[in-house]
Amino acid sequence: MTETLKIDLYADNLGKTQAIATQLAQLVTAGTIMLLDGNLGSGKTTFMQAFGLALGISNTITSPTFTLIDEYTEGRLPLYHIDLYRLESPQIPSLHLEEYWRGNDFPLGVVAIEWASKLPNIPRQHLRINLSVPTRSQSNTNIFENPETFNLELDEGDLDDLEDDLPKDRHIELTAIGADHIEILRKFKHQFKHQFKYQ
Ligand SMILES: Nc1ncnc2c1ncn2[C@@H]1O[C@H](COP(=O)(O)OP(=O)(O)OP(=O)(O)O)[C@@H](O)[C@H]1O
Ligand SMILES: [Mg+2]
Numbered sequence: 001m002t003e004t005l006k007i008d009l010y011a012d013n014l015g016k017t018q019a020i021a022t023q024l025a026q027l028v029t030a031g032t033i034m035l036l037d038g039n040l041g042s043g044k045t046t047f048m049q050a051f052g053l054a055l056g057i058s059n060t061i062t063s064p065t066f067t068l069i070d071e072y073t074e075g076r077l078p079l080y081h082i083d084l085y086r087l088e089s090p091q092i093p094s095l096h097l098e099e100y101w102r103g104n105d106f107p108l109g110v111v112a113i114e115w116a117s118k119l120p121n122i123p124r125q126h127l128r129i130n131l132s133v134p135t136r137s138q139s140n141t142n143i144f145e146n147p148e149t150f151n152l153e154l155d156e157g158d159l160d161d162l163e164d165d166l167p168k169d170r171h172i173e174l175t176a177i178g179a180d181h182i183e184i185l186r187k188f189k190h191q192f193k194h195q196f197k198y199q
Contacts, residue, residue, distance in 0.1 A: 002177055002178060003178070003182055004176065005185045005189075006173065006176075007185060007188070008171070008173055009173075009174065009192075010172070013168050013169070014168060017172065018047075018050035019050075020047075021047045021054065022050050023054075024051060024184075025050075025051045027188055027191075028055075028184060029180065030103070030108040030109055030110075031103070031108050031180065032111070032127065032180070032181065032184065033111045033113075033125065033127065033181075034110065034113070034126070034127050034128075035127070036048070036116055036129045037130050038131030038132055039132070041166060042131040042133065043131045043170055044115075044129075045063045047129065048061050048081055052079060055075035055076050056074065056076050057075040057079060059072060063083060063114075068086075068087075068095070069081070069095070077109045077110050078107050079109055079110050080100045080109060080111045081114075082111070083113075083115060084115040084118040084119070085114065088118075089118050092118060092120055093121070097111070097113070098123070124178060125177055125178025125180060126176075127174065127176050127177075127185065128173070128174070128176075129172065129174055131172055132170065132171045132173075133167050133169070134169055134171045
């Protein structure tokens with residue numbers, strides 16, 4: 001059985017989520033694969049923005065929803081940021097995302113995939129980052145449980161208005177599978193416990 005390490009974190013505000021992402025960015029290595037999941041607005045792109053800054057990327061990381069894949073090469077490591085939100089699982093194999101972690105056609109770097117649960121083939125070794133709004137603060141339960149409906153019913157202006165009302169706390173689950181990713185998470189756990197209390 002492949003070894004797994006899991007950490008549950010609680011970020012009671014945006015700054016905590018950013019601090020978690022910043023800390024992680026200091027530990028990742030060439031070949032790290034981050035699989036981000038969590039409903040619409042849970043904070044995947046926000047996490048990646050702080051992560052990118054800490055990696056030394058000064059271009060603001062945006063949601064690659066329309067470009068699908070963004071490549072950032074100016075940081076400590078190349079970052080390949082992918083968003084699968086608008087794709088159906090059968091469309092994904094033709095993207096050949098594995099090229100990003102094979103290191104043949106692209107310099108090996110960090111691959112971060114939003115909506116990774118859509119991947120038909122999950123890379124065996126990875127770090128899963130799952131963001132969610134804790135149930136007790138879920139004043140807008142329907143938004144998080146029905147992201148598709150939410151997306152269809154609202155235009156962008158409505159989304160901006162709603163974001164003001166969204167809770168500020170997040171449950172962040174980090175799960176590492178495979179020796180390299182576990183090593184990163186072990187170091188993270190060790191360093192992080194000196195800064196923030198975690199469960
Ligand atoms: N503790 C927190 N952690 C992360 N984001 C937070 C937090 N508190 C508030 N927010 C806000 O929640 C929103 C998260 O939006 P973001 O675009 O990052 O979500 P997403 O998961 O990438 O959504 P999508 O699936 O649409 O790409 C941002 O407006 C961010 O400022
Ligand atoms: Mg996003």
